[in-house]
Amino acid sequence: MHPLITPEALADALGTRSATVVLDVRWRLGGPPGRQDYEVSHVPGAVYVDLDTELSAPPGVGGRHPLPDPERLQAVLRRAGVREGGRVVAYDAGDGSVAARVWWLLRWVGFGEVAVLDGGFAAWEAAGLPVTADVPAAPAGGADGGVAAGDVVVRPGQMPVLDADGAAALAQDGVLLDARAAARYRGETEPVDPRAGHVPGAVNAPTTGHVGADGRWLGAEELAARFAGLGVSGGVAVGAYCGSGVTASSVVLALEVAGVTSAEKPAALYAGSWSNWCALDREVATGG
Numbered sequence: 608m609h610p611l612i613t614p615e616a617l618a619d620a621l622g623t624r625s626a627t628v629v630l631d632v633r634w635r636l637g638g639p640p641g642r643q644d645y646e647v648s649h650v651p652g653a654v655y656v657d658l659d660t661e662l663s664a665p666p667g668v669g670g671r672h673p674l675p676d677p678e679r680l681q682a683v684l685r686r687a688g689v690r691e692g693g694r695v696v697a698y699d700a701g702d703g704s705v706a707a708r709v710w711w712l713l714r715w716v717g718f719g720e721v722a723v724l725d726g727g728f729a730a731w732e733a734a735g736l737p738v739t740a741d742v743p744a745a746p747a748g749g750a751d752g753g754v755a756a757g758d759v760v761v762r763p764g765q766m767p768v769l770d771a772d773g774a775a776a777l778a779q780d781g782v783l784l785d786a787r788a789a790a791r792y793r794g795e796t797e798p799v800d801p802r803a804g805h806v807p808g809a810v811n812a813p814t815t816g817h818v819g820a821d822g823r824w825l826g827a828e829e830l831a832a833r834f835a836g837l838g839v840s841g842g843v844a845v846g847a848y849c850g851s852g853v854t855a856s857s858v859v860l861a862l863e864v865a866g867v868t869s870a871e872k873p874a875a876l877y878a879g880s881w882s883n884w885c886a887l888d889r890e891v892a893t894g895g
Contacts, residue, residue, distance in 0.1 A: 608720045608722055610721075610722055610723060611703075611722060611824055611860075612722040612723070612724060612815045613725050613730075614724065614726065614731045614733075614736055615651070615724070615734060615736075616781070617629070617650075617696055617724060617731075618696070618734075621746060624717045625741070626690060626693035627693065627694045627695070627696060628654065628690075628693060628694070628696070628757070628808070629652055629654070629695075629696050629697075630654055630655075630656050630696070630697045630706075630709055631649050631650065631653040631655045631697075631728070632655075632656050632658055632697055632699050632705050632708065632709055633645060633655075633675060633699050633728065634657075634705050635700075636656040636771075639736060640657070640836065641655070641657070641658075642657065643699075644700070645742075646734075648738045648739070648740065648741060649739065649740075649747045650726070650728070650736075650738065650739075651737055651738070652882035653698075654686075654687040654688065654743060655662045656683060656687060656852065659804055660689055661675070661679075661680075662709065662712060663853075664679075664682070664707055664860075667886075668885070668886045668887070669878075669879050669883055670851050670852055670878070670880055670882040670883040671799070671800075671851035671882040672708075672851040672853050672882075673879065674712075674715075674878050677716065677763045678761075680712065680716065680761055681716075681760065681761040682755055684713075684757055684759050685736060685756055685758065685759060686756070686757070687757065688719070688756065688757045689752050689757040689759040690755075690758050690759060691759055692720075692721075692756055693710070693757075693759075693855065694720040694721070695713060695718070695720065695721040696721070696722050697709035697724065698721055698723070698724035698727045699725040699727050699728070699729050700727050700728055701726065701730075701818075701856055702817065702818045702857075702860040703724070703725070703727060703817070703818075703824065703860070704786075704817075704854040704857040705854065706723045706724065706727065707854070708853045708856045710722065710723050710860055711766060711859060711860070711876065713762060714766050715762035715765055715766040715768075716763050717741065717760055717761070717765045717872050718759060718761075723826050723857075723860065724820075725823050726821070726822045726823045727822070728824055731821060733820035745822060746895075747840070757812055758836065763817055764878065766873055767846075767874075767875040768875065768876055768877075768878050769846055769876065769877040769878070770877075771877075771883060771889055773877070774877040774884070775808075775889070776805055777816065777844060777846045777875065778806050778807060779807030780842075780844065781843055781844030781845055782810055782837070782843055782844070782845045782846075783806060783808065783809040783846050783847070783848065783877070784810060784811075784812040784838050784839070784845065784846070784847045784855075784858050785805050785806065785809045785810065785847075785848060785849070785881075786813060786847055786848065786855045786858045787813065787815060787849050787850055787854075788813055788815075789895075790805075791803070791850070792805045792811040792895075793894055793895050794892075794893030794894065799850055799851075799882075800850060800881055800882050800885045801883045801885050803893065804892055805881075805891070806848065806881075806884060806891055806892070809893040811895075812833075812834075812837055812847070814854045814856060814857050815829070816833055817830065817857060817858075817861045819863075824861075824864065827830065827864055827865050827866055830861050830862075830865035831866055831867060833865075839862070839867055844875075845867070845868065845875070846875035846876065846877060847875075847876060848873060848876070848884075849880050849881065849883060850879035850882060851881070851882045851884075852876065852877065852879060854881040855876055856876060858874070859873060859875075859876055862874045
């Protein structure tokens with residue numbers, strides 16, 4: 608399954624009653640909660656999953672959005688109806704930087720049939736596709752319009768993960784991409800974490816560079832050219848981080864879409880990211 612899917616292709620898949628589960632993961636840094644948007648309007652049949660409480664462990668030294676406990680994640684996915692042999696499509700408000708967290712997590716636990724909606728909910732609406740405020744009932748065997756309970760089994764460890772030492776080493780021996788905005792990378796501002804700057808040796812690659820003016824993802828050739836300009840070429844070890852490990856997942860996704868990496872050899876993710884780096888009081892670099 609290609610890691611990106613167009614609104615039209617998703618609509619076709621849902622129209623054929625295929626075993627496709629749609630997850631709404633809209634979220635805003637600082638709120639308000641994305642569930643409010645979901646309850647107003649969402650893709651028909653989509654199930655809302657909360658980034659803070661369901662796709663992450665509680666914040667702490669591990670970062671603001673540590674990887675979730677596998678058993679907890681399995682329960683969340685089953686509640687959403689994810690089944691072995693099925694497919695999952697995740698969407699956020701637009702650029703896919705949050706939906707990519709779902710893509711990465713499912714790949715991490717060994718579920719390969721997962722994609723991000725290209726352009727997110729904004730593209731779905733722009734395409735004139737149907738929306739609803741109806742919230743599917745909780746799993747009850749699929750009866751009375753409820754979501755059929757899933758049976759997915761998570762098998763964590765299927766994607767490469769970096770800790771702080773690994774990130775520091777990769778920044779020197781390979782390419783470590785920083786997905787945050789340039790001003791945060793340079794240390795000019797830091798609205799969330801206690802220290803400003805970046806991992807020494809890291810290269811800035813804001814997630815906004817993955818999409819065009821229309822909110823859709825750039826093509827493979829354009830993405831590959833962008834990464835080549837950042838020093839990422841064939842054979843070089845590459846990884847990504849961001850503020851808390853969420854939006855960096857979209858860098859891992861973009862590298863695969865570009866053909867720079869592959870499903871068999873994906874880029875590494877520094878899961879704790881800058882929030883973990885700061886908590887450990889590691890060396891900080893500033894400037895461009």
